[in-house]
Structures are given as structure tokens and as C-alpha cells.
Amino acid sequence: MTTRDGDRASSLTAKTRKPRSSRTGRATMADVAERVGISAITVSRAFKRPELVAPELRQRILDTAQSMGYVPNQAASALASARSMTVAVLIPSMTNMVFVETMAGIHDQLLPRGYQVLIGVSHYSPLEEERLIRTYLQFQPDGILLTGTDHTAVTQTYLSALRSPTVHMMELLDDPDSLSVGCSQEEGGRLMTTHLLERGYRRIGFVAVQLDPRTMARFDGYRNALTEAGLYDEKRVWRLPDPSSIHLGAAMIDRMMAENTDCDAVFFCNDDLAQGALFQCQRRGIRVPDQLAIGGFNDLPASAWTTPTLTTVATPRYGIGRHAAAMLLDLMEGREPAQRRLDLGLTFIAREST
Amino acid sequence: MTTRDGDRASSLTAKTRKPRSSRTGRATMADVAERVGISAITVSRAFKRPELVAPELRQRILDTAQSMGYVPNQAASALASARSMTVAVLIPSMTNMVFVETMAGIHDQLLPRGYQVLIGVSHYSPLEEERLIRTYLQFQPDGILLTGTDHTAVTQTYLSALRSPTVHMMELLDDPDSLSVGCSQEEGGRLMTTHLLERGYRRIGFVAVQLDPRTMARFDGYRNALTEAGLYDEKRVWRLPDPSSIHLGAAMIDRMMAENTDCDAVFFCNDDLAQGALFQCQRRGIRVPDQLAIGGFNDLPASAWTTPTLTTVATPRYGIGRHAAAMLLDLMEGREPAQRRLDLGLTFIAREST
DNA sequence: CGCGTCAAGGTTAGCGCTAACAGTATCGCC
DNA sequence: GGCGATACTGTTAGCGCTAACCTTGACGCG
Secondary structure, three states, X not given: OOOOHHHHHOOOOOOOOOOOOOOOOOOOHHHHHXXXXXOHHHHHHHHHOHHHOOHHHHHHHHHHHHHHOOOOOHHHHHHHHOOOOEEEEEEOOOOOHHHHHHHHHXXXXXXXXXXXXXXXXOOOOHHHHHHHHHHHHOOOOOEEEEEOOOOOHHHHHHHHHHOOOEEEXXXXXXXXXOEEEEOOHXXXXXXXXXXXXXXXXXXXXXXXXXXXXXXXXXXXXXXXXXXXXXXXXXXXXXXXXXXXXXXXXXXXXXXXXXXXXXXOEEEEOOHHHHHHHHHHHHHHOOOOOOOOEXXXXXXXXXXXOOOOOOEXXXXXXXXXXXXXXXXXXXXXXXXXXXXXXXXXXXXXXXXXXX | OOOOHHHHHOOOOOOOOOOOOOOOOOOOHHHHHXXXXXXXXXXXXXXXXXXXXXXXXXXHHHHHHHHHOOOOOHHHHHHHHOOOOEEEEEEOOOOOHHHHHHHHHHHHHHHHHOOEXXXXXXXXXXXXXXXHHHHHHOOOOOEEEEEOOOOOHHHHHHHHHHOOOEEEEEOOOXXXXXXXXXXXXXXXXXXXXXHHHHOOOOOXXXXXXXXXXXXXXXXXXXXXXXXXXXXXXXXXXXXXXXXOOHHHHHHHHHHHHHOOOOOOEEEEOOHHHXXXXXXXXXXXXXXXXXXXXXXXXXXXXHHHOOOOOOEEEEOOHHHHHHHHHHHHHHHHOOOOOOOOEEEOOOEEXXXXXX
């Protein structure tokens, strides 16, 4: 290929012109190479495969790059190498601490390895998740971390068609083709219910909000345990599609009072609600746990400090993020993960509220 | 340039070969174009500049793309167009609800406009922030949102050299070259302190943790207000570099008791601490606000539900994110923002704890 | 001394897309 | 009937980088 720069630049001072830099004004690899007096590929190697460049030259390249304010262009790199060094993570919510801590685990695992993380928030909607997947696939992520099991058919088509490495977080999958890291929400529901039964409570209510799959799995655990004990009663179950909040937990206590509910214990599907309930009980003079026992789920920080402190089930959310990311790393780097289904278990935490 | 495909492919069935697809196995724009029987640029326009393509053809392109599982390659697009449609956001923490809600505001403003958001968490460290900036600049973001004013010299060099549009969030800058959206933390500290003075408290303490610039600005407000009233006393000030937590707030109450502090009110630099303090007061039987008044900052959801409810200062964090993003949009799209410094104000919320 | 080996660097081509310019067809209008 | 305007689609080149292959020179060794 003959260069045509000579023709086009002929009106300018062709000989003495500066390194062109790119349209954006940023220095390019070629600019750095020219300054050092080497070829571009060596600059590339100095950054990406240091062991292939003589140490002294490498240092000179890095110094020059630094002084020119050179920043590698990830788009060009991704295009040329077909590796984006990017992982897309889809979570249902960012205001829910559970997922924030999962993200922290993911970050801690991936960032040191040079991967970037794209965060998508689906607001608990599989359709929104589908939209996000489509968007994030444009970034050609090297891997994908999904929350839960509730995905649209289109989402699944995308994922299987593009065969990006994918790991599912939170719920455990039985499908041997899928990788998952999580814990059994059903078991969590069962643990709490069994505990309440052991403490002698017999009329145990359940409050489910959001109604996402994890909530419903906890409900299953509750129902199974109570059914086995012959104590399940549909009329002690409340299901609300609303998002969870302290306010809603408090409101539920009011509603139970108004409806003259006969519960002696209530299992709230998460700690936000349970905390709200505790606050409201305190306000209305309901004695917890004597008059009414209250259980939560997730073990949020404040749950150890309320009056009374809250009995709850701790979920290994940081570990889920961390291990899911580790599993994804294995996949992305061509290793077979040690296990395709990793159950990190749950910790039951008995406190004053029961 | 002459193509050499003819030579190289001659050993294959050159005539009948399939759409090549890319190395990654994904369909490309050229594949879609070939299938529809048009050129690639028209496919590009069907996605990016729909008004330039005949509606009927456009629909055919979109359908074909869909059926082939085509997903545009953002790296190639960014490289060719020099626009990444990406914004880098740097926040100090993701476990602090304040920044999570700021992010929500940013998302709500940017995602509908087609921009993607890269989130970097600096853990309150300017050095870490510098590292993150360097990483995110590789993505050639079209804009940058920064938290606060505390940046390293290198960070500032990068930003001014690369002249990416940048907006600062939280603190307000006086520098006319910088754009900022926020509120006066100093004023917040002053509001709370003045309120406590008006309620008759005279021995007002202050607990500062994290010691980031916002905390210190609140402290300034506290000190200035007390100094003006002739009541400032260094011995009622606690400074701790630790991260904020409910636990730490509770521990501070214990410490004050142990040190035999004479405070009749304590202004905690944020609600987490103040909530922890309230919990611990309840536990130890300290009557709030009679024996000890407690003030917080930020107005977290739980603060309206503690016993007693917490007096605090509400910060417009969602709005800060939203407006900062809007300002950045103006900048990125070549408009002059209506104002370069936007003060969203604060709302003082008097509750039971004072 | 001829051959293989290795370390260090270079050449060439092309990733998938879009900017910029270049047609081509149709229509209106004086 | 000639001109310009409008609407749509195409051609060409190149964004900045890296994979794959190639060159060069130094060295070891039977």
C-alpha cells in the first residue's frame, strides 16, 4: 500500500509536522512509537506482554507514553484482539444492600485481574433485564454474571447463541449445562420456620413482598415446614408486589392489628420489612417476642442493633459474588471450574426478637 | 488497494462461501447487509440514523438483524465514530446509600439518552481515584462525573489534558472553569448546630468519621456556628478516620460515657452513626433528647423510624446525580449548560431526637 | 563450521464500524 | 426542458490496535 500522505499534506510543512495524534487529540500508540523511534507493535507489547520487550526499552516506552499523556484505546484493543476485558453483571437492585455486597465481591475478584465491570440494574424485571443484556452484548463482554433464574426466552436465546461464559448468582441451578453459585433460599425459609416452631410458636405468619423468585423460594421453605408440622394456614400469608422498605414493614404491623390477625409470630421475607415491623411494634407497645415474634432474612447491619435485636438468616452474598466471579474467570481463561454448582450455605442467627 | 481474497481463498469454494461472520462467531453488519442485499452502511444507518432509511427497508433490516442474532459491536462503533456513548462515574463508596441514590439519578438521566455508565469506586482514596481514572480513560468516555473536590495533581492533569467534559458532584466549586452540582455541606453543619442552640443545648459535641472533605465541611459549619455563639470547645470534638457504621456510632456513645463527657447534645456527621448512637442510648437507658440530644446527617430511610426518630439534614443526592448528568449531557452534546454551579440546597428535618 | 535455538523487534493485514463524499432517481417548477 | 431540491443508497478510506508471521543477530554445541 502506498501512503498518500505526501499528496494530501503537501500544502503543509510536510517534513516537520508533529505526530498527528488522533482525531480526538489524544496521542496514539504510533505517536509514542515515533517518539521513541520504534514500531507501534513494540509499544503494544510493552503494555500487554512486557516479557517480550527488553526491560530497558520497555521503561523508555512507558516513560515516553506517560510524558505524552498516552492512554491506550480500549475500543481499538477490543476490536483488534476480540477481547474486551469486560464483564457484564446484571443485578435486580442497587438500593438493596444484598446486591451491593455481591457487587463488592465481584469487584474484588475481577478488578485485580484487569477486568472491567459493567453494572446493569433490572429493577426485578426480566424484560428490563432482556433490554439490558442486549445493550451490554454490544460491548462484547468476555463474560456475564446474572442474578437468579428468572430470564425471558429471548435472554436465554441471546446467551446460548452468543455462548459468552455465564454464571448465575444467588439461586442454584440443577441444569448441568449452567453454572451457578448461591444458597438455598428454600432452606433459609425452612430454617427460620423450624426455629419458630421449636420456640413454641404455632400461628406463624409470612409476609412476602416484591415476589421475586428468591422471596417465593423462602415462602416455599416456610410453607413446607409448616405443612409438615400440620400448621400451614393460607390466611396467615400476605403477598404484596410492592418493593421492600422499612415503611412497608411498619405498615404491615398496622394492617395485622387492624385485621385482628391471630399470629404469634411473623416471618418477614427480608430484614428491611422486619426492621420496620420492630420499629412499629416498639411504637405501638407490642412486646416482641412475647406478644409477637419477628423473623427476618439477610442479616443487614442494623439488625444486630434494633430493640429487640432481630433473628434472621445470614446469606453469603459477598462470597457469592466473589466465587461467581472466580468461576467466571476460570471459564473466560479456558479452565474448567472446579464445580459447576456451588452452594455456599446459610447461617441462622438467633437473636432477641424470637 | 487490491483485495487479495481471490488468491487466498482460491483453494476454497470461493463462490459459494457463507457470510463470514467474525472471528467471534457473531454476525456482523456486513452479514446482515449481504442477507438483505444491500450495503453495510445502510444497516448502520438503520440503527443509528433511522430517518435516513426508507421505513420499509429499515424494518426489513431490523427483522433480518434480529433473526440473525446480530448485535452491533460497540468497540468498532466507538473506534470509527470517536464516540463511546459512555460516561465514567467515580464515587467514593457503594455501600453508602448517599452515593447509590446519586447513581440512580445519573442512571435515570443518562440511560434513556443511550449512554452507558461505567462506575468506579474509589473507597475515599484520591490515589485510588487516580488509578481508576487512568483505567476508565481507556474507554474514551464522552464525559466524566467526579465526586468531591479532592483529586490528585495527576488526576487533574489527565482531565485537563484530555479535556473530556467533566462535572463535579456533591461539593460546589468556586473555580469558574469547573462545573459542579451539589449543596453546601458547611451550611448543613451550621443548620444542625443552630437548631441545637435554639433548642437550648449548650454543650454540643461533634463526631467526625471517615474525615473526607464533606465530613470536614460539616464540621466547619458546626465549629463556625458554635464559635459565633462563643460555645466552641475542642474537647467535645471526636475525629476518627474509620469508615462509618452503626456499630461505630454505638461505640461512640460507650466511649463518651466512659470518658465522662459533659455533652448535652451530639451532632454525628452522618445518619449511620447517629442511628447506632440512638440504638445504644436505648440499650443503656439514656433518655434522648432529654439527657442527650442526637443529630445526624443525610436523612436515611430508617431515620424516620428509630425510637426516637432522628433529627437530620436531608441532602438532595438523587437530584445531584440527575442534574450533574443533565449538565454533562449539555456539555457532551455541545450546548452551554444553563449554569456552571448549581446549588440544590438542603432540607433540615427536625424530629424527636432533639 | 554449520545448524538449530532463542531473544528482540518489525511488517502486514484486518478487526467491524462510520465519516465524508458520491451517485442516482424522482419530483416540482419556471 | 433544464435546473435545483429532495430522498435514498453506495463507495472509499481509515479509526487505533493486535494476531500472525517474518527478520535479524547472537549464541551454543557437536
